[in-house]
Amino acid sequence: MSRLLVEGGLVVTMDAERREIADCDILLSDGVIEAVGPGLGATPAAEGAERLNAKGCVVTPGLVNTHHHLFQTMTRAVAQDDLLFGWLQKLYPVWARMRPEHMESAATIGLAELALSGCTLSADHLYLYPDGVRLEDTIAAARAVGIRFHPTRGAMSIGESAGGLPPDALVERETAILADCIRVVDAFHDPAPGAMLRIGIAPCSPFSVSRELMRDAALLARDKGVMLHTHLAENAEDVAYSLETFGCRPGDYAEALGWTGPDVWHAHCVMLDAAEIDLFARSRTGVAHCPCSNCRLGSGIAPVRALRDAGVPLGLGVDGSASNDSGHLLSEARQALLLQRVARGADALSAREALEMATLGGARVLGRPDLGAIAPGLRADLAVWDVSGLGAAGAWDPVAALVLCGPFTVRDLLVEGRAVVREGQLAGLELGAAVERQNRLMRGLMA
Ligand SMILES: [Zn+2]
Numbered sequence: 001m002s003r004l005l006v007e008g009g010l011v012v013t014m015d016a017e018r019r020e021i022a023d024c025d026i027l028l029s030d031g032v033i034e035a036v037g038p039g040l041g042a043t044p045a046a047e048g049a050e051r052l053n054a055k056g057c058v059v060t061p062g063l064v065n066t067h068h069h070l071f072q073t074m075t076r077a078v079a080q081d082d083l084l085f086g087w088l089q090k091l092y093p094v095w096a097r098m099r100p101e102h103m104e105s106a107a108t109i110g111l112a113e114l115a116l117s118g119c120t121l122s123a124d125h126l127y128l129y130p131d132g133v134r135l136e137d138t139i140a141a142a143r144a145v146g147i148r149f150h151p152t153r154g155a156m157s158i159g160e161s162a163g164g165l166p167p168d169a170l171v172e173r174e175t176a177i178l179a180d181c182i183r184v185v186d187a188f189h190d191p192a193p194g195a196m197l198r199i200g201i202a203p204c205s206p207f208s209v210s211r212e213l214m215r216d217a218a219l220l221a222r223d224k225g226v227m228l229h230t231h232l233a234e235n236a237e238d239v240a241y242s243l244e245t246f247g248c249r250p251g252d253y254a255e256a257l258g259w260t261g262p263d264v265w266h267a268h269c270v271m272l273d274a275a276e277i278d279l280f281a282r283s284r285t286g287v288a289h290c291p292c293s294n295c296r297l298g299s300g301i302a303p304v305r306a307l308r309d310a311g312v313p314l315g316l317g318v319d320g321s322a323s324n325d326s327g328h329l330l331s332e333a334r335q336a337l338l339l340q341r342v343a344r345g346a347d348a349l350s351a352r353e354a355l356e357m358a359t360l361g362g363a364r365v366l367g368r369p370d371l372g373a374i375a376p377g378l379r380a381d382l383a384v385w386d387v388s389g390l391g392a393a394g395a396w397d398p399v400a401a402l403v404l405c406g407p408f409t410v411r412d413l414l415v416e417g418r419a420v421v422r423e424g425q426l427a428g429l430e431l432g433a434a435v436e437r438q439n440r441l442m443r444g445l446m447a
Pocket of ligand 1: 067068231267319
């Protein structure tokens with residue numbers, strides 16, 4: 001039995017009372033949180049446990065990233081000044097040249113970046129499969145980095161010749177898409193509590209697949225007991241496309257095709273109106289809020305305050321690295337706070353609410369009641385933040401400082417009780433070599 005005592009930190013539990021406990025110990029046993037409280041270190045329960053000193057640190061649940069396109073880490077700082085549709089049209093031809101090694105490298109870099117910013121669980125949305133690419137390419141990267149992973153089998157099926165946005169070379173036949181969804185779910189999905197790997201089904205967006213594929217994907221996901229994910233109501237162009245093509249708003253389209261419910265989460269939702277927010281609240285449909293990406297693409301400001309007040313499950317996403325172009329999840333919490341305040345004033349979103357979205361909120365969106373808080377019985381996913389350095393020097397409130405100051409690199413990151421980051425360094429990956437390889441592959445794509 002492996003046991004670890006995380007000693008003496010200021011623990012942000014995200015439990016039902018949102019307790020923050022000073023000088024608090026956390027006892028972990030075989031990947032599960034066994035006990036939380038001050039003075040545990042002196043009790044018989046902690047005898048023989050390995051110890052991790054967290055004095056002077058803030059300890060939070062591991063952060064949860066609810067939306068990403070890891071492959072885009074290969075194309076950062078490209079198409080710098082375009083709105084969503086123009087941006088996509090510039091990037092599609094580059095993405096069409098990617099091969100399995102590009103996917104694997106980009107996912108490794110993206111997940112490493114997330115881990116160092118406190119992330120213990122990330123979703124991913126891989127929606128293009130050129131030249132032999134498979135979902136496995138990203139799964140291999142997650143195993144190398146060591147974080148939990150919820151990759152989704154994305155897809156595009158309507159190419160330019162059929163009135164869609166992507167080039168025909170990047171779209172797949174819908175029967176082949178559904179067959180590969182079944183293959184990856186059967187091969188990799190783990191429904192058990194504590195799972196390190198869960199698969200979702202995720203047609204890219206209403207403007208790149210057919211109505212039939214949306215409907216069939218929902219039926220398949222329910223048959224298999226896996227989650228559904230897509231992009232929805234991302235910006236004004238996206239809503240206009242829905243009205244023009246489907247004759248309804250994005251929320252109505254989603255509802256009609258089975259795309260609402262606690263097993264569904266949608267990225268962005270910048271343009272949801274009051275009726276759609278009510279629909280999402282009633283149906284417990286989740287939202288991945290991606291503030292940096294929304295800023296980068298000028299998409300607008302998502303109604304986060306209204307979504308929270310309505311009780312919509314709400315998490316944060318860094319989104320793909322071609323539209324962020326960073327993958328720092330704790331900084332995304334900061335950006336969420338700042339963006340709501342631009343729209344609604346300084347009391348629109350608190351630092352603790354932003355931190356909740358980054359942890360507990362994300363875990364709920366991804367259907368993980370076993371994650372997102374520090375409480376006995378939950379899985380041992382913890383982020384230990386050293387707030388004694390430059391970034392928080394002079395901060396009166398170390399918990400709020402995580403969001404208001406920084407940016408911070410996590411000091412220690414535990415996933416299922418195992419060290420993924422130790423003293424600010426990735427435990428299982430030689431980062432220099434990974435970066436060198438990534439840049440070599442990127443230069444090949446530029447040629
Ligand atoms: Zn996205």
